[in-house]
Amino acid sequence: MKINPRWFWIITLLAVIISIPWTYERWNTEVSNDNYEIIIPYHQIMELTQHGEEDTYSIDEVLSSLKSSGLATVSMEPGSIDKWEEQGFFNVYTKRQIEELIFFNNLDEDLLFEDEGIYISVPEDPFYIAKIQEIFDTVDIAIGERNLIFVHQDKDEGSVRYAPLGFNQSAIEQVKNHDLNYILRLKNSEPNINEVTFNEFLQVYDKDRPLVLFDGKQTIGHSEDSEDTTELVNYSQRLADNDINSLFIEGYQQDGFDELSSHLDYDVIRLHSINVNKTSKDEDEIVSQAIRAVKERNHKVIFYNMANTDPQEPNGKFVEPAESLKEATDFITDVRAQMPDLYSYGPPEPFEYFSPPLWLTVCVLLGSAAFAFLAVRSFANVKISITALAVIAVLALLYIFTNRLILLQAAALLIAVLTPIFAVLAPEKNSTDKIGKLTLTYLKSIGISIIGILLVVGLLNGSEFILGLEMFRAVILVYIIPIAVITLYILVKVIKDSKLPKEIKFSISLDKPVLYGHLLFFVIFIGILVIVALVGDYYLDRSGNSGTASTLEISIRQKLEELLFVRPRTKEFLIGFPLYILGLYLIGAKKTWGIILLIPGTIGFLSIMNTFNHFHIPLYISTLRTVYSIILGYLIGLFLIYLYKKRKPILRFILSLLKRIVKLIYSTAKRWT
Numbered sequence: 001m002k003i004n005p006r007w008f009w010i011i012t013l014l015a016v017i018i019s020i021p022w023t024y025e026r027w028n029t030e031v032s033n034d035n036y037e038i039i040i041p042y043h044q045i046m047e048l049t050q051h052g053e054e055d056t057y058s059i060d061e062v063l064s065s066l067k068s069s070g071l072a073t074v075s076m077e078p079g080s081i082d083k084w085e086e087q088g089f090f091n092v093y094t095k096r097q098i099e100e101l102i103f104f105n106n107l108d109e110d111l112l113f114e115d116e117g118i119y120i121s122v123p124e125d126p127f128y129i130a131k132i133q134e135i136f137d138t139v140d141i142a143i144g145e146r147n148l149i150f151v152h153q154d155k156d157e158g159s160v161r162y163a164p165l166g167f168n169q170s171a172i173e174q175v176k177n178h179d180l181n182y183i184l185r186l187k188n189s190e191p192n193i194n195e196v197t198f199n200e201f202l203q204v205y206d207k208d209r210p211l212v213l214f215d216g217k218q219t220i221g222h223s224e225d226s227e228d229t230t231e232l233v234n235y236s237q238r239l240a241d242n243d244i245n246s247l248f249i250e251g252y253q254q255d256g257f258d259e260l261s262s263h264l265d266y267d268v269i270r271l272h273s274i275n276v277n278k279t280s281k282d283e284d285e286i287v288s289q290a291i292r293a294v295k296e297r298n299h300k301v302i303f304y305n306m307a308n309t310d311p312q313e314p315n316g317k318f319v320e321p322a323e324s325l326k327e328a329t330d331f332i333t334d335v336r337a338q339m340p341d342l343y344s345y346g347p348p349e350p351f352e353y354f355s356p357p358l359w360l361t362v363c364v365l366l367g368s369a370a371f372a373f374l375a376v377r378s379f380a381n382v383k384i385s386i387t388a389l390a391v392i393a394v395l396a397l398l399y400i401f402t403n404r405l406i407l408l409q410a411a412a413l414l415i416a417v418l419t420p421i422f423a424v425l426a427p428e429k430n431s432t433d434k435i436g437k438l439t440l441t442y443l444k445s446i447g448i449s450i451i452g453i454l455l456v457v458g459l460l461n462g463s464e465f466i467l468g469l470e471m472f473r474a475v476i477l478v479y480i481i482p483i484a485v486i487t488l489y490i491l492v493k494v495i496k497d498s499k500l501p502k503e504i505k506f507s508i509s510l511d512k513p514v515l516y517g518h519l520l521f522f523v524i525f526i527g528i529l530v531i532v533a534l535v536g537d538y539y540l541d542r543s544g545n546s547g548t549a550s551t552l553e554i555s556i557r558q559k560l561e562e563l564l565f566v567r568p569r570t571k572e573f574l575i576g577f578p579l580y581i582l583g584l585y586l587i588g589a590k591k592t593w594g595i596i597l598l599i600p601g602t603i604g605f606l607s608i609m610n611t612f613n614h615f616h617i618p619l620y621i622s623t624l625r626t627v628y629s630i631i632l633g634y635l636i637g638l639f640l641i642y643l644y645k646k647r648k649p650i651l652r653f654i655l656s657l658l659k660r661i662v663k664l665i666y667s668t669a670k671r672w673t
Helices: 006-032 042-047 059-069 081-086 095-104 126-135 157-161 169-177 191-204 230-241 257-263 283-296 321-338 358-377 382-402 405-430 435-459 475-496 502-507 516-541 551-564 570-588 592-613 619-646 648-672
Strands: 035-041 073-076 117-121 138-143 146-152 181-187 211-215 245-249 268-275 301-305
Touching: 006 358, 006 435, 006 619, 035 042, 035 321, 042 059, 042 073, 059 169, 059 321, 073 169, 081 157, 095 117, 095 138, 117 157, 126 146, 126 191, 169 181, 181 191, 191 230, 230 257, 245 257, 268 283, 283 301, 283 321, 283 551, 301 321, 358 382, 358 405, 358 435, 382 405, 405 435, 405 475, 405 592, 435 570, 435 592, 435 619, 475 592, 570 592, 570 619, 592 619
Parallel strands: 035 073, 035 301, 073 181, 181 211, 211 245, 245 268, 268 301
Antiparallel strands: 117 146, 138 146
């Protein structure tokens, strides 16, 4: 069956062109949102006044110092019996401790309550006892010379000790006196406790910073019963009615947050948390981490957890208050000084909400179906190509009737997987040893990648994606499948080449029997190539945010960022694209083994696709990074061609060695069978 691909190209390009205004809307939304701020939690500020042998501070001294360094906002957590005890406002005794007190002092055993509960010494400040009495059933009692308050508990002790009991308004006033903004945190608890805490929240939240940050692993109102969302919807609506936005902690799962944010029309600000107690990075690296979070990951709030000053704290390092305060002020000062001028220090706002209309998504799905046909046609027959088209067409129909986001994600995944394959294999027939024509072939591959990227961006476009609330699924497949498919395609092509050993060429002839040894050879050879590619990719990836890197690598990366604003990916400009350029040249020069270089060359194309699959990274950052990789990769590729021309004997020896390895693998497999 012969099908003219022209119409498929027309459909694909029309879909891309139609989607560009909405892609630009995302671009403009990200660029215009340029404010960022740093937040420090109030309870850590208070700890500086409670610990340490060398220096002691007052709250006013700490707040004044942080304000002078540039801090604008602190977070305020709701109090609890446990926290207030830790801060020294009163003592808490268990029932067992009271039993021992009565026994050893020969007191009346009738003073001991039969009910489960805890005993609290009467605090000097009536604020704390008033809060406890507002939430729990309490009884005043005197045991010996001690005036205590008994707090009943219906469940385990933790439900009483750790329940949120409202906000310290005197602390809030103290923060305001230093001309600092504050953000209140809400913690999920029992329904009656939630209601009391939330009502107080609405009374005392900072009208100049109408934000909420949730504390713990659940948003307020979340129920363990997944079908019971009444309370969650109630609090979401009340937040929306008061125009209160929410902070989203990246990398920290809070149950119920996705639904709550949808009720807030995604009026959400991304937050990046830095905990100096849980990192081995030095001060400069921590500052660089914060800057990259703002610049490269759409974070608008940096939540700085100060160094631990409590010697009794089991986790993290311990430092003196003076050192912790200095680290915090230096961090704030350095981040503000080193942050690019593109960003302003000030109260950030949520991204302006946007979502592409259904008709646009359907158009992009149709374009994706046509693109899938063209991509599969570059390495398979027409029937398989039509199957790929049909898969996306079915996904499109299902999406129209169900509006399920996972269907768009499935279609985007298919395009993301096919694009690097198409980009590498489609221009392969145009390989040449002429630099001018080679450059055009390279640009054709880049053009195919850009079309695939725009289709994926067009499919998964909207506020929920740029906020990172919805992610691109199964990213690992974008790394594995293109390399596996291209390896298999090229292996068959290489084996058919007459310059290879006759027994290998014989093994794939359709009119000859295929021996188990031949099959084992294929499996071993493909496995080696895939493993080498994945190991190399892992090595290059390890220097990312979650990996480790040498001091030299970190220094080079930092210099590249300072010079280029954003660092291009090493695996693209230093590995993938240069080897692809060299491979095209060697194929054009009639060097059979040149086609093998297209396998590692695939890494460059799948990497730039993966770059744009991270939707929480601003489009302009991904675009700039990719442009750098394309240009640098091209230049390094030309340099490799130059080396090939000047150092042919060395390269000839390497290629000869590869041939010998292939022969050895095959002969070994043949002997086994």
